[in-house]
Amino acid sequence: xxxxxxxxxxxxxxxxxxxxxxxxxxxxxxxxxxxxxxxxxxxxxxxxxxxxxxxxxxxxxxxxxxxxxxxxxxxxxxxxxxxxxxxxxxxxxxxxxxxxxxxxxxxxxxxx
Numbered sequence: 001x002x003x004x005x006x007x008x009x010x011x012x013x014x015x016x017x018x019x020x021x022x023x024x025x026x027x028x029x030x031x032x033x034x035x036x037x038x039x040x041x042x043x044x045x046x047x048x049x050x051x052x053x054x055x056x057x058x059x060x061x062x063x064x065x066x067x068x069x070x071x072x073x074x075x076x077x078x079x080x081x082x083x084x085x086x087x088x089x090x091x092x093x094x095x096x097x098x099x100x101x102x103x104x105x106x107x108x109x110x111x112x
Contacts, residue, residue, distance in 0.1 A: 028064065028104060029054030030091040033084040043068035047080055047090075053104050058096035061104040065097070076109050083111045 031053065037046040045066040052060040066073050083090045093108035 026055050028092045030089040058101040063103045064092050065103050
């Protein structure tokens, strides 16, 4: 009986984790980063696009925003910077800011 309980908990945990990771996430179109912006007061970092990032819920969002408390923020910034320098397109996973459709909150970056 303990074995079945552990198996059930394991299956539940995998399902919960997969759902949590995908909840509210959408992916932008692939584009070249046109500019970096940094707000030193709020510690927000932004990647800009000249045409909007093309996420389904906010296709015209100009700012892909890295929140101050994002785990791996420095690494993501370094990846974005390298992509910008090499001219390699990126796309982001995250969610549209419900208060302002000009901002897309980033949780993941894809390069190439």
